[in-house]
Amino acid sequence: MSDNTETPAAVTYSSYLKLDELLVLQQPRSEGPEHDELLFIIVHQVYELWFKELLHELDRVIRLLTDDESHRAQHTLKRILTILKVLVAQLDILETMTPLEFLSFRARLEAASGFQSDQFRQIEFVLGAKTLAAIGRFPAGSRAHRALTARFEQPTVWDAFLRYLSREGYAVPAGLLARDVTSEVQSSATLQEVLITVYRRDAKNAELCERLVDLDEGFQEWRYRHVRMVERTIGSKHGTGGSSGAAYLRNTVGANLFPDLWEIRAHL
Numbered sequence: 001m002s003d004n005t006e007t008p009a010a011v012t013y014s015s016y017l018k019l020d021e022l023l024v025l026q027q028p029r030s031e032g033p034e035h036d037e038l039l040f041i042i043v044h045q046v047y048e049l050w051f052k053e054l055l056h057e058l059d060r061v062i063r064l065l066t067d068d069e070s071h072r073a074q075h076t077l078k079r080i081l082t083i084l085k086v087l088v089a090q091l092d093i094l095e096t097m098t099p100l101e102f103l104s105f106r107a108r109l110e111a112a113s114g115f116q117s118d119q120f121r122q123i124e125f126v127l128g129a130k131t132l133a134a135i136g137r138f139p140a141g142s143r144a145h146r147a148l149t150a151r152f153e154q155p156t157v158w159d160a161f162l163r164y165l166s167r168e169g170y171a172v173p174a175g176l177l178a179r180d181v182t183s184e185v186q187s188s189a190t191l192q193e194v195l196i197t198v199y200r201r202d203a204k205n206a207e208l209c210e211r212l213v214d215l216d217e218g219f220q221e222w223r224y225r226h227v228r229m230v231e232r233t234i235g236s237k238h239g240t241g242g243s244s245g246a247a248y249l250r251n252t253v254g255a256n257l258f259p260d261l262w263e264i265r266a267h268l
C-alpha cells in the first residue's frame with residue numbers, strides 16, 4: 001500500500017535563504033553588460049535589506065521604550081548603531097567605481113534614484129523627519145504609499161523616549177507628550193532643563209540620551225559620506241532623480257533629528 005503523504009523536503013541552506021530566487025534578482029540594464037553595473041545593483045540591494053532590518057529594530061526600540069524596558073532598548077540601539085557603521089562603510093566599496101565607470105551605465109538608470117527609496121523615507125519618518133510630500137511621490141495603493149502613510153501617523157522614536165522619560169518621573173511638558181506626531185520635532189527650552197537634570201543626576205537615562213545622539217550622528221554621517229561620494233562620482237551634475245544633485249544633498253546634511261539633545265551640550 002502506497003503512502004500518499006509526501007515527506008517535506010529537508011531544509012537546506014539554499015531553500016532557507018531562497019537563494020535561487022535571490023540570485024536572479026541582479027539584472028543589469030547596460031549592453032554587455034558593463035562590468036560595474038553588477039556592483040552598483042548589489043550595493044543598493046544590500047542597502048535595502050539593511051533598511052528593512054533597521055526598520056525592524058527601530059520599531060523594537062519604540063516598543064521597548066513603551067514597555068519601560070530601557071536597558072533592552074539601549075541594547076537594540078547598539079545594534080542599530082553597528083548596522084549604521086556598516087552602511088557608511090559600504091560607501092567605500094562604491095567609491096572604487098570611477099566617474100567614467102559609472103558613466104558607462106548611468107544613462108540606463110533613466111530617472112531612477114535612491115531618492116525614490118521608500119524604506120529610507122520610512123526610516124526618516126520613524127526618526128521624526130516626516131513630510132507629506134515624501135508620501136505623495138508614490139502611487140496611491142502601492143506598498144510604499146501604504147507603508148509611509150502608516151508610519152506618518154505613528155509616534156516616532158523621540159515620542160516614545162519622551163513618554164518613557166515622563167513615566168520615569170520627569171516633568172516632560174504635557175504639550176510635548178500630546179504633540180501632533182505627524183509634525184516636525186521642535187526644540188523646547190523646558191524640555192532642555194529636564195534633560196540637563198537627567199545628564200547631571202541619572203546615569204542610566206543619560207546613557208540612553210547618548211545612544212540617541214549616536215543615532216542622530218550616525219544617520220548624519222551616512223548623509224555626509226553619501227554626498228562626498230556623489231561629489232567625487234558626478235561632481236556638480238544633476239541627479240538621475242531630477243534634483244540639483246550634490247547641492248540638494250548638502251542641504252540635508254547637518255539637520256539634527258533630536259535638536260534638544262544637541263542644544264543642552266552648551267549648558268552642561
Ligand code: HEM
Pocket residue numbers: 043044047048094102112113114115116117120226229230233234238239240241242243244245246248249252
Ligand atoms: C555612485 C553612486 C551614487 C550616486 C552618484 C548617487 C547620487 C545621488 C543623487 C545625485 C541624489 C539626489 C537625488 C537625485 O536627484 O537623484 C541621491 C539621493 C539619494 N541616494 Fe544616492 N547615489 C549613489 C549611491 C547611493 C547608494 C548606494 C544609496 C543607498 C541606498 C543611495 C541612496 C540615496 C538616498 C536615500 C537618496 C535620497 C537622500 C535624501 O533625499 O535625503 N545612493 N543620490
